[in-house]
Amino acid sequence: xxxxxxxxxxxxxxxxxxxxxxxxxxxxxxxxxxxxxxxxxxxxxxxxxxxxxxxxxxxxxxxxxxxxxxxxxxxxxxxxxxxxxxxxxxxxxxxxxxxxxxxxxxxxxxxxxxxxxxxxxxxxxxxxxxxxxxxxxxxxxxxxxxxxxxxxxxxxxxxxxxxxxxxxxxxxxxxxxxxxxxxxxxxxxxxxxxxxxxxxxxxxxxxxxxxxxxxxxxxxxxxxxxxxxxxxxxxxxxxxxxxxxxxxxxxxxxxxxxxxxxxxxxxxxxxxxxxxxxxxxxxxxxxxxxxxxxxxxxxxxxxxxxxxxxxxxxxxxxxxxxxxxxxxxxxxxxxxxxxxxxxxxxxxxxxxxxxxxxxxxxxxxxxxxxxxxxxxxxxxxxxxxxxxxxxxxxxxxxxxxxxxxxxxxxxxxxxxxxxxxxxxxxxxxxxxxxxxxxxxxxxxxxxxxxxxxxxxxxxxxxxxxxxxxxxxxxxxxxxxxxxxxxxxxxxxxxxxxxxxxxxxxxxxxxxxxxxxxxxxxxxxxxxxxxxxxxxxxxxxxxxxxxxxxxxxxxxxxxxxxxxxxxxxxxxxxxxxxxxxxxxxxxxxxxxxxxxxxxxxxxxxxxxxxxxxxxxxxxxxxxxxxxxxxxxxxxxxxxxxxxxxxxxxxxxxxxxxxxxxxxxxxxxxxxxxxxxxxxxxxxxxxxxxxxxxxxxxxxxxx
Amino acid sequence: xxxxxxxxxxxxxxxxxxxxxxxxxxxxxxxxxxxxxxxxxxxxxxxxxxxxxxxxxxxxxxxxxxxxxxxxxxxxxxxxxxxxxxxxxxxxxxxxxxxxxx
Numbered sequence: 111x112x113x114x115x116x117x118x119x120x121x122x123x124x125x126x127x128x129x130x131x132x133x134x135x136x137x138x139x140x141x142x143x144x145x146x147x148x149x150x151x152x153x154x155x156x157x158x159x160x161x162x163x164x165x166x167x168x169x170x171x172x173x174x175x176x177x178x179x180x181x182x183x184x185x186x187x188x189x190x191x192x193x194x195x196x197x198x199x200x201x202x203x204x205x206x207x208x209x210x211x212x213x214x215x216x217x218x219x220x221x222x223x224x225x226x227x228x229x230x231x232x233x234x235x236x237x238x239x240x241x242x243x244x245x246x247x248x249x250x251x252x253x254x255x256x257x258x259x260x261x262x263x264x265x266x267x268x269x270x271x272x273x274x275x276x277x278x279x280x281x282x283x284x285x286x287x288x289x290x291x292x293x294x295x296x297x298x299x300x301x302x303x304x305x306x307x308x309x310x311x312x313x314x315x316x317x318x319x320x321x322x323x324x325x326x327x328x329x330x331x332x333x334x335x336x337x338x339x340x341x342x343x344x345x346x347x348x349x350x351x352x353x354x355x356x357x358x359x360x361x362x363x364x365x366x367x368x369x370x371x372x373x374x375x376x377x378x379x380x381x382x383x384x385x386x387x388x389x390x391x392x393x394x395x396x397x398x399x400x401x402x403x404x405x406x407x408x409x410x411x412x413x414x415x416x417x418x419x420x421x422x423x424x425x426x427x428x429x430x431x432x433x434x435x436x437x438x439x440x441x442x443x444x445x446x447x448x449x450x451x452x453x454x455x456x457x458x459x460x461x462x463x464x465x466x467x468x469x470x471x472x473x474x475x476x477x478x479x480x481x482x483x484x485x486x487x488x489x490x491x492x493x494x495x496x497x498x499x500x501x502x503x504x505x506x507x508x509x510x511x512x513x514x515x516x517x518x519x520x521x522x523x524x525x526x527x528x529x530x531x532x533x534x535x536x537x538x539x540x541x542x543x544x545x546x547x548x549x550x551x552x553x554x555x556x557x558x559x560x561x562x563x564x565x566x567x568x569x570x571x572x573x574x575x576x577x578x579x580x581x582x583x584x585x586x587x588x589x590x591x592x593x594x595x596x597x598x599x600x601x602x603x604x605x606x607x608x609x610x611x612x613x614x615x616x617x618x619x620x621x622x623x624x625x626x627x628x629x630x631x632x633x634x635x636x637x638x639x640x641x642x643x644x645x646x647x648x649x650x651x652x653x654x655x656x657x658x659x660x661x662x663x664x665x666x667x668x669x670x671x672x673x674x675x676x677x678x679x680x681x682x683x684x685x686x687x688x689x690x691x692x693x694x695x696x697x698x699x700x701x702x703x704x705x706x707x708x709x710x711x712x713x714x715x716x717x718x719x720x721x722x723x724x725x726x727x728x729x730x731x732x733x734x735x736x737x738x739x740x741x742x743x744x745x746x747x748x749x750x751x752x753x754x755x756x757x758x759x760x761x762x763x764x765x766x767x768x769x770x771x772x773x774x775x776x777x778x779x780x781x782x783x784x785x786x787x788x789x790x791x792x793x794x795x796x797x798x799x800x801x802x803x804x805x806x807x808x809x810x811x
Numbered sequence: 812x813x814x815x816x817x818x819x820x821x822x823x824x825x826x827x828x829x830x831x832x833x834x835x836x837x838x839x840x841x842x843x844x845x846x847x848x849x850x851x852x853x854x855x856x857x858x859x860x861x862x863x864x865x866x867x868x869x870x871x872x873x874x875x876x877x878x879x880x881x882x883x884x885x886x887x888x889x890x891x892x893x894x895x896x897x898x899x900x901x902x903x904x905x906x907x908x909x910x911x912x913x
Contacts, residue, residue, distance in 0.1 A: 231857070234874035238850060241879040245846040248886040249839050253893070367876070371866020481868050483857035498858075506851060513850065533894055540886040547879050554875040723836075809832050811897035 132201045143343055149173060154627045163626050167306035170630035171637060174344060175321035178337045178641065182325035185333035190670045193330030193677065194261040194653060195527045200335055202534040206541020208335045209525045211342035211642035213240075213516075213546060215291070216298025217703050219345060219639035222550075224611020226557035230480035232501070233557070235508040237550050241543060242509070243516020248539035251517055252526040254722045256535035257808045261527065262650075263520045263714065264658040270721040270805070271729040272798050274663055279736045281654045283713035284520040288647045288654075289688065291519075291706040295644040296322075296692040299637060305587070305616070306633040312693050318641060319689045326645045326652075327678055334645045335528060341638035342545060348635020349549050349615075353556045356622035360562060366555040373562050377480050380565035384604050385473050392597045393605035397471035404464030411453045411460075422446040475604050480561060500769045507774035514780055515707030518714035520654075521646040532811050560614050563621055569604045576602065579620035583613060590616070648688070652681035704773045705747060712739035712779030716787050724788075725805050731791025739783020747775035827903035834896045842885050849878045
């Protein structure tokens with residue numbers, strides 16, 4: 111009797127407290143949602159009254175940031191449990207929303223629908239991989255981390271693997287993958303802010319940075335959590351509204367997620383029609399001829415270069431001799447100046463041109479047929495069979511890396527420290543995935559809807575009757591959209607459109623014929639996605655430095671307040687460093703993100719999983735597995751990167767193993783990490799008694 | 812034997828905990844198998860599973876919708892079943908000589 115009351119009374123009172131807390135949160139976010147809708151309504155009114163687009167864009171960038179900053183200021187704290195894990199009282203539902211926002215980055219919000227538009231079935235690897243990973247989080251990691259109940263991922267690994275060797279490795283890996291990822295996010299912030307408000311890219315970066323910092327700097331995980339919940343609401347609304355509208359415009363239901371199968375049938379029919387269309391074939395032939403001409407030039411570069419230069423020089427002299435108008439002479443001189451300087455420059459430029467022309471000389475503008483699973487044909491000739499096998503292997507490999515990477519990204523895993531209990535940590539993963547899936551079910555639908563619009567409405571329009579959004583976006587950024595009448599028939603063919611994936615989301619409101627205010631809303635959503643992810647990442651990096659390196663290793667006697675202060679200073683420094691790197695505009699964003707996934711997967715996954723499920727694993731095994739797995743992944747990803755091969759003068763084409771692309775380098779790193787962990791653990795003494803007891807402890811609810 | 816007076820009390824608890832872990836492992840293994848079949852086996856045979864399904868080719872639908880909804884369901888099932896497994900452990904580890912509740 112007494113035992114029952116003793117065990118259950120505190121539990122019930124905690125539950126009631128939790129329920130009251132949840133109720134208050136429901137109210138707060140209901141009010142927030144309504145306030146946000148009122149903000150959008152006010153913007154619509156202002157647009158109606160004639161406020162310029164730049165101003166609306168600016169308000170949509172700054173308004174939400176001010177609001178997030180407000181949450182940051184209200185949640186400011188110096189208490190370590192509040193700062194690192196939001197006081198461990200985030201209800202499962204809200205932790206799910208926060209994780210959703212934390213997880214969905216600029217790549218999910220802006221990039222994914224574009225990838226699906228351009229890649230069809232091939233793009234679904236991202237959908238499958240980025241959702242399936244949460245099964246691994248739920249089944250193998252989150253509940254055990256929560257039971258352990260410290261602050262960071264290195265904390266867990268250090269306790270399980272006896273000490274600081276593994277902690278330092280974990281800190282290095284956590285910083286490496288989070289830093290790559292945060293650079294990609296800040297890049298996204300700069301891109302959206304500059305595109306929608308017209309400020310310079312660098313200004314956009316620092317504007318966004320202000321929004322990130324004021325939040326995570328003042329309130330740590332506590333502020334980040336409550337801001338992320340708000341950001342989730344913003345990004346979900348911003349994603350769903352234009353898609354629903356576009357679907358209505360195409361005479362379908364407002365829930366295209368459930369019905370776009372029929373639009374997909376339309377796309378499949380249009381693909382057949384376009385492939386057989388003679389005008390399309392003429393465009394393709396023209397690009398093929400251009401590529402062949404480039405090949406001819408590349409065959410004998412010095413001769414072609416000399417010929418080109420002499421033609422350009424002759425033209426200038428002729429014009430001058432004929433006393434032609436000054437404008438014509440200047441144009442000819444510019445042509446002359448554009449002739450490549452030397453053979454090396456010519457080779458680079460012409461190879462680039464040839465590749466671009468070849469790419470556009472493909473049927474359907476180089477896009478695979480939308481519903482076709484994998485390239486090639488398993489029953490075709492040997493080349494088609496090889497293409498099929500290759501494409502299928504790479505698809506599976508990418509799915510694997512994205513799944514395992516998802517289950518290893520420290521900024522996501524730390525979120526599961528913040529729930530009140532182990533059971534809520536489990537439920538919370540389910541909520542997280544549910545909230546993520548709401549957006550991920552929509553992205554493939556949006557890709558298909560935009561494809562219907564392009565294939566059936568846009569293609570075949572006369573050039574003087576193109577819809578306004580084409581001109582707008584061509585004007586904003588030529589890399590996103592470019593149309594030119596290649597075959598000169600005055601009618602737009604699919605082959606004459608060059609499209610960048612990002613436009614699928616960014617221009618969706620205009621394609622659907624919605625007012626500009628919805629474009630602003632989409633920008634606010636993209637910004638919310640990028641900011642929320644950047645918040646979580648910066649916090650992870652700063653905490654790895656301050657908590658794991660400084661407090662745990664350098665100065666374990668530091669007071670709680672001092673720890674938080676150090677963390678804040680480091681956060682500021684890391685953020686400025688990341689912004690500095692971003693402002694240099696480093697290479698390919700998708701490459702950065704996928705590199706982060708492979709790094710996280712090969713460094714953390716084996717050690718985390720074996721730490722719980724195999725008692726015999728020890729520090730040497732874990733250290734070897736982390737170093738070996740990470741090393742192999744980095745080696746494979748880097749040595750097969752064209753840029754890296756050039757820098758280090760590695761000759762010849764990339765040496766791929768079983769044709770696996772470097773984007774899926776984790777496919778080799780993760781199993782190698784597991785193997786090393788097992789072998790080295792068995793060759794060295796068993797782990798300490800404390801570590802074994804910890805395993806028993808985390809396995810209990 | 813010095814430990815004998817603790818053994819009767821400690822052993823049932825330890826056995827109950829071991830049972831709890833075995834149940835957890837079994838549930839985890841079953842759900843991981845389902846995860847693997849959806850994520851990898853169906854995907855591997857995507858070209859063969861091409862029959863129409865409410866307008867979508869089936870394997871396209873699985874990768875775009877069906878699969879990810881199943882993932883959510885798997886996690887929900889895990890959370891519910893684990894709650895039950897945890898309750899069983901709580902029941903089993905109540906001291907045997909404690910009076911029955913109420």
